[in-house]
Amino acid sequence: MTFLKEPPHKHGTVGRSAIVLVNLGTPDAPTRSAVRRYLKEFLSDPRVVEIPRIVWWFILNLIILPFRSGQSAKKYASIWTRDGSPLKVHTAAQAQLLRGALGERGHHNFTVAMAMRYGSPSLPEVLSKLKADGVERIAVLPAYPQYSGTTTGSIYDAVFDHYGTVRNIPELRFVRNYHDHEAYIRALRLSVQAHWEAHGRPDKLVLSFHGVPKRTLMLGDPYHCECLKTARLLAAALKLTPDQYIVTFQSRFGKAEWLQPYTAPTVAQLARDGVKRVDVLCPGFTSDCLETLEEIAMEVRHDFEQAGGREFHYIPCLNESPAWIAAMAEIAEQHMIGWPTQMPAAQHEEVKADAEIGRAAALKLGAAD
Structure with a gap:
């Protein structure tokens, strides 16, 4: 078996940690062709449709994709925003806010990345970039509070499939569910x-x-x-x-x-x-x-x-609500226990002070508007 090429190793570098927030996915555009590509990837997953592969291939490619792609594209067009798909926009914002929330809780030398199970940015693409950036510890946080084999289980499959092609695998942790958190x-x-x-x-x-x-x-x-x-x-x-x-x-x-x-x-x-x-x-x-x-x-x-x-x-969904960002930070933090991400107390106080200044400036700007 041929493994993916490893990035150049530098002695003395400190390995980083990462949280990967994974959502279902979305088409790249509200068009028939983009929706068809997305639906084909999504509905080809045996976790999603448990029908014998040969039978399902004919149903998917000869019936569903030719007829449903156009109908679904119209539905996506009805909710598409100037910035793109709402799901992708919200998930990207959540990842960015989660990074800030964890920083305020005293964590450093880590990153938060967003990935999609289907579509882009894909899990293999994101996981490969994290390796290139020197990440040695990854916690996978599905955007699904309730576990299902069709969703969270499929994310596990994608992660394991990717690392089946990697020689030097990072430490992995998975958030299975938080339905009762x-x-x-x-x-x-x-x-x-x-x-x-x-x-x-x-x-x-x-x-x-x-x-x-x-x-x-x-x-x-x-x-x-x-x-x-x-x-x-x-x-x-x-x-x-x-x-x-x-x-x-x-x-x-x-x-x-x-x-x-x-x-x-x-x-x-x-x-x-x-x-x-x-x-x-x-x-x-x-x-x-x-x-x-x-x-x-x-x-x-x-x-x-x-x-x-x-x-x-x-x-509306939780989206970027402060209570949800705080909840994600708490869930992520519980799965990072033991990782070297906690910053020194003095540095933590500086981060908190900078965050307070930033919030005050934002409130002042909002009041002026």
Whole structure:
């Protein structure tokens, strides 16, 4: 076997540490060709679609890609921003803010990088650059709070596949899940409470998670249970009674049964049952994306209003909220224990002072505007 060429070694250099924040991915542009490339990579992953490869090749290449690429491109175009895909923009911002938050917590000689499981920047590309930059310790932080073989498991596959071609492998640590992490639940609670303080409370809070085929639950995937635990902990933090919220699953695909209840028909039925206002939160997504901005905020809103509902509120994902950045820093820090990243106390105080000056200047500028 031929391994990738190692970067030149310099004696006396201090190895660095890194956090790699990994999200699902996004097309490079809201065009049919870009979406087709992205969907082909995504849907070719055997973790995502567990159908015999030969059968699935024909379905994917002769049916799905020719017809779905154009439809999906129109949906991406409806949520695309001047800076690009919302998912990529938010994930990049989160990585940058996480770097600053860890610095304020006293860490140095480390970096935070963003990678995508599908699309760019790809995991192999990011991991190779980190090696070239002298990184010897890597903690992989998936953007998925709840573990599923279709998401987090697939990230593991990509990391292991890459390092199967590398001679000198860095120390690796993986964040498996944080569905019940106190800081994550706190960030969700603060997000919901802030929305309610500004807009009032709904008749029903809908907690919509991304769906997966039901057979994955039957085969031992813990995703469903972790979604329910997140919902239960958030409901308790918000002091909600069981009749004040409901858990649903969105984005089902194909004819097979997926986790239920399904989001769109459930929300429409709530309207038919006389519920006048629903608020929908997607706790399984840490960055707004096609599934939240188009599927929920547009399509499900339309279904609710068509069924007689009066008021539909979509509560945005955590995105760059300070509570979520702090939660990521806490989660990352717990997985960096023992690594030589803690800066001397005097240097830490200087970093904190500089951060305070920067925040004060930003607030002053905002006030002037």
